[in-house]
Amino acid sequence: MVNIRDLDPCASPLDYYGAELRRIREEAELKQGQLGSIVFCTGSLIGQIETARKVPTREFSERVDAALDTGGAFSRLVGLVLRSQLPAWFQAYAEMEARATYISSFQPQLVYGLLQTEAYARAVLGVRTEGDLDAKVEARMDRQRLLDRENPPLMWVVMSEAVLHQEIGGREVMRNQLAHLLAMQKREWVQVQILPFAAGAHVGLMGEFNLLRFEDDPDLVYTEDFVQGHMTANPQAVREGSLRYDHLQAASLSVEDSAALIARVMEERYGHQPEPDGRNVA
Structure with missing residues (x-):
């Protein structure tokens, strides 16, 4: 067990x-159990967070701020904590993603992280993960807060039709995920296109990539392999990525037809279907 007196506050967020x-907490003359009662958790959880053995959530941080009258200190700090739970090689991209004014993404296998539901993200991250799965899911969900800002980035996502049919987490998870995509498309700054199977061979066969644009900084292109991510502002790479993305958009269904396809797959593949005895199942 970590000795709380030896905890180095400079070691990590x-x-x-x-x-x-x-x-x-000690300045407020509260014991762990007392603070836990106020913020609706156990004293044990307070102890685990104080010894850096458990990652706090944003909801927990907001409750602690209210209980200890910190002026929002923990709500501000938890963003750094959650970002530190992302893979080390991904953290630089997450920082740039949060600053971007325009995000373009091509996804051949999975829903883009900023559009994933919590259950879908948990199923994806749970396939092979080290450490605290809850913390990793919370970190991914926290990335999505940029979509709720007063001036969110414009986001255009092209996904292969395969994403709709690849069952991640079970039928109910997929149904809710596709419903979430349809709901997100109602936001004027979020657009989703589906690249249909009928498109055949296309310029995205090499894999996923993202393009980030900024008001005052050079554009970036980001790619991943099975080991880590790669981000570059090299003009030739950005030019190539932009050209490929234009081709993918042109080969995809319109935004309206894409929404119709998502809705159809949601109902036909993941809708409520009767069992042999006539009962409906999700």
């Missing part, structure tokens, strides 16, 4: 969060 939580 998580350690700093834990050290600050302990310091402010």
Whole structure:
């Protein structure tokens, strides 16, 4: 067990969060169990967070801020904590993603992370993960907060039709995920196109990639392999990525026809179907 007195607040954002939580709690003359009762959790959880053995959620942080009257300190700090739970090689991209004014993404196998439901993300991340799965899911969900900003980035996502048919997490998870895609398309700054099977060979066969554009910084192109991600502002790479993306958009269904296809797959493949005895199942 970690000795709380030896916790180094400089070791990581998580350690700093834990050290600050302990310091402010003790200044308030509250025991772990007392604070836990106020924020609707166990004293054990408070102890685990104070010793950096458990990653706090944003909801927990907001409750602690209210309970300890911190002026929102933990709500601000938890963003750094959650970002630190992302793979080290992905953190730089996440920072640039949060600053982008325009995001273009091509996804041949999975729903783009910013559009995933929590259950879908849990199924994806749970296939092969090390460490705290809850923390990794919370970190992915926290990335999506940029879509709720006052001035969110414009986002255009092209996904292969295969994404709709690849069952991740079970039929109910997929149905809810496709419903979420349809709901997100109602936001004027989010557009989704489906690249149909009928398109045949296409310029995205080499795999997924994202393009990020900024107001004052050079454009970036981001790709991934099975080991890590690669981000570059090389003009030739950005030019090539932009050209490929234009071709993918041109080969895809319109936004309206894409929504219709998503809705049809949602009902036909993941809708409520009767069992042999006549009962309906999800």
